[in-house]
Amino acid sequence: MIKVGIVGGTGYTGVELLRILANHPDVKVDVITSRSEDGIKVVDMFPNLRGHYDLAFTVPDVERLASCDLVFFATPHGVAMRMAPELVACGVRVIDLGADFRIKDIDLWSRWYGMEHTAAALVEQAVYGLPEVNREQIRTAQMIACPGCYPTAAQLGFLPLIENGLVDTRRLVADCKSGVSGAGRGASVGALLCETSESMKAYGVAGHRHLPEIKQGLSIMAGRPVGLTFVPHLTPMIRGIHATLYSVLKDPNDGLQALFESRYAGEPFVDVMPAGSHPETRSVKGGNVCRISVFRPQDDDTVVVLSVIDNLVKGAAGQAVQNMNIMFGLDERAGLNQVGLMP
Amino acid sequence: MIKVGIVGGTGYTGVELLRILANHPDVKVDVITSRSEDGIKVVDMFPNLRGHYDLAFTVPDVERLASCDLVFFATPHGVAMRMAPELVACGVRVIDLGADFRIKDIDLWSRWYGMEHTAAALVEQAVYGLPEVNREQIRTAQMIACPGCYPTAAQLGFLPLIENGLVDTRRLVADCKSGVSGAGRGASVGALLCETSESMKAYGVAGHRHLPEIKQGLSIMAGRPVGLTFVPHLTPMIRGIHATLYSVLKDPNDGLQALFESRYAGEPFVDVMPAGSHPETRSVKGGNVCRISVFRPQDDDTVVVLSVIDNLVKGAAGQAVQNMNIMFGLDERAGLNQVGLMP
Amino acid sequence: MIKVGIVGGTGYTGVELLRILANHPDVKVDVITSRSEDGIKVVDMFPNLRGHYDLAFTVPDVERLASCDLVFFATPHGVAMRMAPELVACGVRVIDLGADFRIKDIDLWSRWYGMEHTAAALVEQAVYGLPEVNREQIRTAQMIACPGCYPTAAQLGFLPLIENGLVDTRRLVADCKSGVSGAGRGASVGALLCETSESMKAYGVAGHRHLPEIKQGLSIMAGRPVGLTFVPHLTPMIRGIHATLYSVLKDPNDGLQALFESRYAGEPFVDVMPAGSHPETRSVKGGNVCRISVFRPQDDDTVVVLSVIDNLVKGAAGQAVQNMNIMFGLDERAGLNQVGLMP
């Protein structure tokens, strides 16, 4: 059994890790931390887990965490960069679900996240945990930066087009819609049911922290810097991201469906839908799947890709477990067999 | 492997059976029927199941179904009573998720369901599939009548009070709130999002088909006919039933919490919450659990029991699988390890 | 024009007052206060009001408020009792939408609200602003305690039964379901969309602050203390209260429909539905109406009353404006002509 620690267990990605790991055949969660809930039993906070865990939250303690085989950080940015270096030095493998190790350009990270980075060396060493792109490096990585939710949906949707040089990468558009759980479990007026239900709005149009992450990923695929307009929207639902991606073909191309199917043929968690299908976010609710469709409306030169994930699963905790499975040589699907809850 | 057939696979209880059975270690779904979708692949209708099933719907055919070890009916009332007798005669075991075999009094059934019953003998033979009451009979049953969703929540909540003779059974009140999936997947104006979202209403106050079923169950527990006022409400959510149950103690009693805990101590799927807790339906979303709390507000003689289930799981497909597990001597929990999806 | 001040304009009852008063023909909102938003324009906080108001929030100032004809308090409990006495002394009329002046028994109030009351004399003088019961006293009142949302729905539903002595008042049951806006606009984890959507739960079963208020009102109607079990539930919607009320007839009675129709015949804002109807909360969304149905299921002796309101309108801001209209001799319907938003 892999002995796992979770730092920051009271947010939505933390409890989602617990949900997924509850049925993982090769994992034992040994420690889960929370400064604010020290001593509280996990199941008293999250009664859906009753019968599955007997743990209580404890204050984060590096020594105790160092006894784990793997530590997940399900924390706001700024936490993992302070604790991960010591754990890595102890030989612990680390998967950060937060943003600290995603951006390779430290200055760029600091501008977008508004703080100094304190673990630049570990950023360099960290592998960006998108298995569909970096599976080989993930196998041997000690430090994984798990991708953000929007970046996962957007990159998987653009990937076949960009890595094959089919579209003009100067003006890509990612119009993305997220459920409210992306805003986290913190108390805030903006995420109240009465403020978000029965309404739709864009936010961060002038600039959102996932923009540099998506651009970095797409630029690596393209082999050159890309231009991207990214508009996130808050959607009145709990879970789910729907990315609608627009790009312009350089040359006429009738083979996009085949291209997507072939690119993702061996991928356990990317599902290219039949031509003409419109994936729904609910089809992946609770499951670690990215469903993708590709269209060329009116047979014109604009390509529209639809890419849906559950932001808490393939966009966070599920992808983290997928990375863990790869790192520890397990079946990549272990513990990730949940079927989307529909209806 | 148990070879399973499902009659009526396009409704919500049908697709929920498929979701649960997709990860059941001892089951193979061999045939799934639908008159209207004959030849359509299951995953084309329910894309959440993509990667899990390669079946197509077929027109119901008794001969083919008779080759199964077990047939589930996930059909509207009136269907199972026509097909089940022949299957039972062939030695197939049958679990009806519909209403045909729940009411022992055939005339009463006919009045509430508005049709003649055509399988009275099989009604007599059928076991009411509430494991917490009838587990022993279920083991050897060939025909199971799976309880309705409201009846499951209401009976499990009242059970410890009534079987111990603690409350006045002449005027019980069951105020129940259900998500919209209880209305099924048929096209109807009344279940449109625009008609049900952002609203709450009672329905069927003058009389609802689950009333005689609940009264029958409670009367058996009480050993005499009970009086019950049952008011169902439509709640703007997909899944979940919250039963709020009112009864009056015959004598002062401070031991209700202990009584409930003791009654359900060995039950794998009934969870008595700590004193003072309020169970939320989301804590059982997708899981086969009934969570219960008991209160005596202001230390008065009125007892309030809160009982929550997922109407599609413990209120339908999950309970059906639980029955199957018992009937076939499997671990009662097999395939039923889903943790409630929260958030 | 009536010159109006609003203390506490950033909560949901405050912005609802602004919405309603925006189209009131006889009112000018002159001052609106908020400590936290001092200097912020109302429309920057509530863009639905753009084009209707040019006001900014200011810090509460009794001198400035004293220049108004009427001051509404849309504040948490504890605020109005500190400021209202001075305003009343200045001759200003006051309507408190909060809880400070609702309970006549000061000790009882202190126990439930956990603080000393500092304006006992004004409590005595205050008129409970339920027009269907106290219209005459409201006309000349200087200080109005506007009823709570649950108490409005529950009292209007029980009123005809109790004031006519038809039911056993020792064991009344009020099973009430509220939208999340009842929890207010404060930042709290418990009211997040991700915590309340797609779920139903009871809360405060052991005791809720509206219990003594409802009991007080029903006891006055009955002429003696009543016994009441009150269970509030949080429902996944923004607005609306659905009260389901249970009581037992002392004697057989076939005239309940006629009784309710006759009792409320002249009431502009109570609508008795045709026999057999089930009122939906959405039918009153945004409107100042209480819709009521009465049933005697199975012709038995238990009476079920269904009573729905919009908690922010007839349960708060609309009822406050209705009181204002009565106090100032206006048409009671002035400014209250909004039709429920359906769908």
Added chain:
Amino acid sequence: MIKVGIVGGTGYTGVELLRILANHPDVKVDVITSRSEDGIKVVDMFPNLRGHYDLAFTVPDVERLASCDLVFFATPHGVAMRMAPELVACGVRVIDLGADFRIKDIDLWSRWYGMEHTAAALVEQAVYGLPEVNREQIRTAQMIACPGCYPTAAQLGFLPLIENGLVDTRRLVADCKSGVSGAGRGASVGALLCETSESMKAYGVAGHRHLPEIKQGLSIMAGRPVGLTFVPHLTPMIRGIHATLYSVLKDPNDGLQALFESRYAGEPFVDVMPAGSHPETRSVKGGNVCRISVFRPQDDDTVVVLSVIDNLVKGAAGQAVQNMNIMFGLDERAGLNQVGLMP
């Protein structure tokens, strides 16, 4: 008083017309038709209107309708084109909320709507009822084709950019999100709460009937045919459209905010938000307003316009009433003072 008839009163645009007209000072609804609900009282079907209407639905009868000053068609496509010519011939003014008279190219209309057009001459005569573009022609029009919901949001958002020739019109993108009420009040599986709640999906990516309507409008603005990719999405809410519009500037431009403000300065129902604001659909819920923001993210050459409306109001019934007000020389705002319901 303007004597009004409504053909097709049982759909969502019909009941919304009734809601708005209930408080219109200059209108009397004289007849409302429905084949299926002949004889049923309007308030029995739509209880939110109780106390406002005493009408019953009647079978459509041209003679009776011809006695009206104005007839609204709130019908599926194909109905108005059969009845409107006769009414127009009788001198009645007609506003069609449906699609029959929106597309000037009859062949194009027939291809998209799958039927022959039977009133080509009246199409030619009809004025496209977007007051911000065609106010002068609307004044004297006898036949108005009221714009679709998506086309209203999209055209108002693009208008200032295109009529001033600022953007490349060869590759415009309109990514639009609609509430479920856009799907109408017909019984359909696809619009059930259980199918649409807690999910987001695109639909009609290969082609949607509003595409040719939007292209026609934008092409008239541009003075030449435009290229447009239009992707509609179904959003889990009842009301609201959020259009996110992408275009590329021909030349650098820092004056977009001023341009939008100036273009819409005199418009009663278009509200340009302060720079940097993100309009929410709920801010216009129930109100006849289009709120717009304009961004140039990262100061690049891509312009993002956010445009929100209530699809049933400014996208249908409200805009129809606005047209009526203009046609009959009333204050354009008459009856359209509803403030957005927020929360």
